[in-house]
Amino acid sequence: MVTPDRLAFGAGRGPRSLEPTLVIRPLTDRGVEQAGFPVDSPYVEGLWLSVLGPSATWALRRLSALAAARPEGVEVDLAEFGRSLGLGSGSGRSSVISRSIERLVTFGVAAWDGDALLVRQAVPPLSPRQLSRLSPALVGLHRRLVAPRTPEVGVER
Amino acid sequence: MTPSIAEPQPGAARVRLQEGTDASSWLSARRTVEAIPIRHPVIEALGHHPTSEYAEQFWLPVIGPSALWAHRRLTAGDRSGYQLDLSTLGQEIGLGTGTGRNYWRTTPIPCPSNGSALATAGEPAVAPDAARRESW
Numbered sequence: 402m403v404t405p406d407r408l409a410f411g412a413g414r415g416p417r418s419l420e421p422t423l424v425i426r427p428l429t430d431r432g433v434e435q436a437g438f439p440v441d442s443p444y445v446e447g448l449w450l451s452v453l454g455p456s457a458t459w460a461l462r463r464l465s466a467l468a469a470a471r472p473e474g475v476e477v478d479l480a481e482f483g484r485s486l487g488l489g490s491g492s493g494r495s496s497v498i499s500r501s502i503e504r505l506v507t508f509g510v511a512a513w514d515g516d517a518l519l520v521r522q523a524v525p526p527l528s529p530r531q532l533s534r535l536s537p538a539l540v541g542l543h544r545r546l547v548a549p550r551t552p553e554v555g556v557e558r
Numbered sequence: 559m560t561p562s563i564a565e566p567q568p569g570a571a572r573v574r575l576q577e578g579t580d581a582s583s584w585l586s587a588r589r590t591v592e593a594i595p596i597r598h599p600v601i602e603a604l605g606h607h608p609t610s611e612y613a614e615q616f617w618l619p620v621i622g623p624s625a626l627w628a629h630r631r632l633t634a635g636d637r638s639g640y641q642l643d644l645s646t647l648g649q650e651i652g653l654g655t656g657t658g659r660n661y662w663r664t665t666p667i668p669c670p671s672n673g674s675a676l677a678t679a680g681e682p683a684v685a686p687d688a689a690r691r692e693s694w
Contacts, residue, residue, distance in 0.1 A: 446630070454652035455623040459614075487622035536649055 419499050420516065421492060423477045427468040428512055428519035437523040440465040440510075444546045448527055449510075451535055456497055457504040459486050464511070464520045474517065585644065593632055593642040608633055627651040 438444035440462050450458045463486065467475050480490045483498035492498060502518065505511035511520045526547050532540055585591070598605075606612035608629040618626050628651055632642070645655045 446627075450627060451650050451652045455627045458627070458652065459618065459623045462614075485619050487619045487626075536646060538646070539650060 419479055419492065419494070419502065421479055423479055423482075423502075424474050424517040425464050425468050425471075425477055426474045426514070426517050426519050427465075427472050428521045430521060430523075433521065433525045434523045437525045438546070439523050440521065444526075444543075445524060447542050447546070448535070448539060449524055451539060452527065452531055453504060453508055453510070454501075456486060456488055457501040457508075460498070460501045461505055461510055461520065461524075464505075464518070465522055468520045469522055589645060590641050590643050592639060593635055594639040595633075595637055624651060624653060 445458065445461070449461075453461065460482075463482070464477070467477065479492040479498055483492060483496065484490050486498070486501075488497040488501070502511070505520070506513060506518075510524050511518055513519075527535075527543060532543060535543075606617075608617070608626065613626065613629075621629075628647065631647060631651060635642070649655045
C-alpha cells in the first residue's frame with residue numbers, strides 16, 4: 402500500500418518530461434476516502450472541475466479507474482491516453498496531456514512515486530481558499546454536498 | 559424525423575445566429591444566451607446521454623474535454639430553456655471567466671447554424687455515431 406506521507410506532490414515543481422508510457426497505481430489515503438468524494442461523484446464534476454480544469458478532470462477519472470482496476474500497476478501509453486480524452490496525440494513536456502497530469506499533482510490528487518504516478522480514488526472537499534474563488538452557486542453546491550459529512554480533511558494547493 | 563428546436567421562453571431576447579456567422583464571434587459579442595433543448599425523437603430513443611459511459615468513451619475523443627463538460631452542464635439546466643451566463647459556464651467548467659472571441663474558438667459548444675439561440679440536445683443527446691463534429 403502506498404500512503405501519501407512519502408510522496409512527491411507538485412508544490413514548487415515545474416512540468417517534468419514524461420516517458421512515452423506511464424505506470425499508474427492507486428494512491429491509498431483512508432482519511433480522504435472516508436471523508437472525501439469518489440472521483441466520478443457529482444462533487445468532482447460540480448466543484449473540482451472548476452479547480453482542476455476540464456482536461457485534468459477527465460484525466461483524473463480515467464486514471465483513477467485504471468488504477469482501481471489494476472492496483473498492482475498498469476502501463477499507459479501517454480499519446481494514446483491523450484487521444485482518448487480528445488487532447489491530440491502529443492506527449493511532450495508542453496503537451497496538454499502532460500500539463501494535465503502535472504496539474505493533478507499540483508493539486509494533490511495525484512503524486513509521483515519515482516516514475517510511477519499514483520492517483521487518488523477519492524478527493525477531499527475543497528479548501529476554504531479554493532472555495533473563495535468559486536461562484537456563490539458553486540459554494541452553495543459545496544455546502545449541500547458536504548452537509549451530510551464531517552469534512553476534516555483538505556488538501557490545499 | 560426532423561429535429562426541432564423549441565421556442566425561447568416568453569420575453570427572451572431573440573438573438574439569431576445568421577448562417578455563415580463565425581460562432582466564436584457570435585458568442586463573444588454577448589454575456590448571456592438562451593439555452594433551448596433540441597428535441598430529436600430518434601436520437602432521444604436510440605442515442606446516449608452526455609453523462610453516459612458511451613459519451614465519455616466515444617464522444618469525448620471527438621469533441622474534446624471542454625465541450626463534453628459544457629454539454630453535460632447545458633443539459634442539466636431547465637428543460638424548458640433558460641438564460642445561460644457564458645462567463646459562469648466558463649468558470650464552472652474550469653476555463654476561467656473570459657468570454658472573448660479566442661476563448662470560444664477553443665471552447666466549442668452546441669450552436670447550430672440555424673438556431674435562434676444557443677441550442678442543446680434535450681434528453682439522450684448524442685447520436686450513436688460520432689458524426690457532425692462541425693455543429694459543435
